[in-house]
Amino acid sequence: EAGVAQSPRYKIIEKRQSVAFWCNPISGHATLYWYQQILGQGPKLLIQFQNNGVVDDSQLPKDRFSAERLKGVDSTLKIQPAKLEDSAVYLCASSLAAASSTEAFFGQGTRLTVV
Amino acid sequence: DAKTTQPNSMESNEEEPVHLPCNHSTISGTDYIHWYRQLPSQGPEYVIHGLTSNVNNRMASLAIAEDRKSSTLILHRATLRDAAVYYCILYTGNQFYFGTGTSLTVIP
Numbered sequence: 632e633a634g635v636a637q638s639p640r641y642k643i644i645e646k647r648q649s650v651a652f653w654c655n656p657i658s659g660h661a662t663l664y665w666y667q668q669i670l671g672q673g674p675k676l677l678i679q680f681q682n683n684g685v686v687d688d689s690q691l692p693k694d695r696f697s698a699e700r701l702k703g704v705d706s707t708l709k710i711q712p713a714k715l716e717d718s719a720v721y722l723c724a725s726s727l728a729a730a731s732s733t734e735a736f737f738g739q740g741t742r743l744t745v746v
Numbered sequence: 747d748a749k750t751t752q753p754n755s756m757e758s759n760e761e762e763p764v765h766l767p768c769n770h771s772t773i774s775g776t777d778y779i780h781w782y783r784q785l786p787s788q789g790p791e792y793v794i795h796g797l798t799s800n801v802n803n804r805m806a807s808l809a810i811a812e813d814r815k816s817s818t819l820i821l822h823r824a825t826l827r828d829a830a831v832y833y834c835i836l837y838t839g840n841q842f843y844f845g846t847g848t849s850l851t852v853i854p
Binding site: 666671672673679687724730732738740 | 778787788790791792795797833840842843844846
């Protein structure tokens with residue numbers, strides 16, 4: 632079974648530039664999550680989709696971050712403009728449903744460095 | 747807003763059992779307890795989860811206290827490949843809330 636695919640693996644940009652990350656979840660998984668993981672910390676949820684609808688984006692800095700999940704499959708996360716504090720690993724995860732008894736599958740993440 | 751408390755780090759000798767503790771005193775009746783681990787430069791990986799009863803799978807065992815305010819992840823024989831950060835997570839409000847986890851070092 633193919634896992635959650637993310638690209639790119641690494642990205643270096645200058646502050647105030649824009650960047651986009653792509654995620655392809657496991658086929659058939661309705662729920663998709665984007666997490667931000669700053670070095671030395673646990674992942675923090677940015678946004679959660681159920682199919683192509685947003686379930687929770689309360690921790691997404693909406694003045695600079697945006698995300699979409701077209702057709703309920705692939706998703707993109709965009710940062711515009713980037714700040715130094717956005718340097719982190721951005722993790723995408725998917726699960727069959729948003730249910731407490733299901734496990735989530737994570738991609739390897741995209742490591743973003745803002746200089 | 748971490749909902750679980752774990753020691754920052756633990757050490758274990760190879761091939762010995764490891765007990766990783768977690769406190770979750772604010773757990774509600776419908777919250778599942780999940781454990782994930784994260785190897786260096788990898789995304790988190792599912793280990794085990796449970797609600798009230800103890801659980802076993804091929805990777806580990808999960809012992810849940812009777813009042814559900816704490817749990818313990820048990821690795822029966824630690825190997826070098828088990829060196830990772832282990833996260834104890836409450837699944838609540840349709841979300842996984844990660845804490846800072848326990849960094850496990852396995853000594854050969």
